[in-house]
Amino acid sequence: MTKQTTLLAADAACPASRSLWQLGWQRLRRDRLGLAALWVVAAFVLLALAGWLGLAGSHWRDEVAKPNTPPALFKHYAPATVELTAADIDAAQQHHTSAADASAATGMSAEDDPLAADMAAAQATAAQSAAASPAVATHADSLVCGSDSRGRDVLQKVIQGTATSLLVGLSGALLAMLIGTLLGALSGYFGRRVDDLLMWFYSVFTSVPDMLLLLAFSAVMSRGIDTVIMVMALTSWTGTYRLMRAEFMKHKGREYVQAADAIGASHRSRMFRHILPNVTHLLLVQFSILTVALIKYEAILSFLGFGVGVTQTSWGAMLAEAPAELLQGYWWQMAAVTLFMSLLVTAFSMLTDSLRDALDPKVK
């Protein structure tokens, strides 16, 4: 790479000159608050990574404790009615087995009931798994973060929820940036017809509020993490598009791009090898803004039941259980989600501010 060697040589000649990234990192390191925020975000990403790889939070479906066990530290601030004796549990289980024979309850004959076959299959597998693993006898009395109404560990759930929410936020934002950058680059670089067409596309997407567009998309698509990510990317690329379009317009007339043209660089090379590296620092700031917004959107979508599927959990899905729990006085699931989510969102917003200060010093 001759270019790099000449660059290195130039660096050696005048050591004071450093790249924007080095300068930005230096500024960020001086910003104590920004650095702390960076560490918190990094910790969350590590936690989410562990969640994706199944190292943490993978047992969130297991019913390890008694239903609604309060957190260990706050035992005295929980409603007193949670103590269940063995007899109660036996009675509840007997009641449960009688209720399991659901085909009688629907009042339909097996031919009429479209779900009869599925129900029978589900009951068979349930009986099989019950026979395979003898009923878990040891239900813990106390957990660090308590348990939910089915006795699942809230800590495990919240870790799994962190993994899901971060996955949706990060990859949704990444995909949205990809769409926005590509279209914005084309629009700003080529101008004219291409710009007119893409601006029309942009105006269509911005004339419908995000939330309505999200709901319209999720009305026609099946539920699940991949759908949520796709829907969010398709609805939130507009901000990046506008930013990149303006930047590419500004940069395409600059001397270094003219120089690249003179040495025979193709359009693609000028766009993505010459201009793009000069605007990536703006993309990084945009990325962290978008991630926070998408995490918040995901919580609302999942809360409303249009987000992640029923076999997955996320912060929104956990919050959806909160109103019913609160009525009985079980506040800890909501508290855990709120704590995790606020910590991440605060850290991410502070990091965004610091990144902007560090990488884009002109904007104050």
Added chain:
Amino acid sequence: MFAYILRRLWQMVPTLFGVMLLLFILFHWVGGDPSYILAGKSFSAETLANIRHQLGLDQSLPAQFLIFARQVLTLDFGISWSTQQPVAEILASRIGPSLTLALPMLLVSLLLSVIIAAIVAYVRGSLTDRIVTLICTLAMSVSALVYIIAGQYWLAHKLGWFPILGWSDSLATNLWRYIPLPLLLGLVVSLAPDIRFYRSCFIEEMGHDYVRTARAKGLSERAIMLKHVMRNALIPVVTSLMMSLPYLFLGALLLERFFGIPGMGNEVLNAVDRSDFPVIKAITIYVALATMLFNLLADIVYKLIDPRVQLK
């Protein structure tokens, strides 16, 4: 000015066409065949064919798009799939409750946030400023869901200060009994970001030279803030306000859901829940139209309050 408005209105045509195309692709192509949803659990080939014929699904895609275009142009979206009421009738009955909540919320929130932002900007750098900014940052980090769930539980259920949810036919009862709690929670959610944004508007204006000139000629601080800074700082405020108007009745979506207010937001959620495509399509078209009109209105208002602005 008149020519400008005409030109802008003319520019809305392709955008509206695009929104129609987007909705058409979503609901006729991605959404699959809705006749299975309509037929319910006991369908025969005959009923399916019948439903398809009624919806025009047995025609070619361009012909179907023409049907949809006619619906949009006449603003007649047929009947709802789930309740069999005309869509126009449903929407007409939903807009009232939405506005009953959204308009007071907008006014109170605007008034409070502008006043607080002006005060905080005036004493910027002081302890008060730092505390308010910190509270705003922390408040913004908590999900709106948490405020609503906790507020409904504590203030309505535990303390019994407000009814938990409900709606009546009389405007006075609604305003007096059912609106205060959603309004309060809506304020809690919207105040923090608004204060931060307006504060930055004020601070930017206060750094300008004309403020120094005003001080030099001996104006009182009150006059500087209210007559000079306020007028200039309100320009971005008014613009952002105009832009947020169409979002308003959807922004109250969560509040309407939690407090059982039969408004637009609630209707959208129900429609998505029941796959009631005509209602979703109608609401999206109406909101898109409102957004475009309010954007135009924002530009005109911008011109009226700031004569320096050139309309292109």
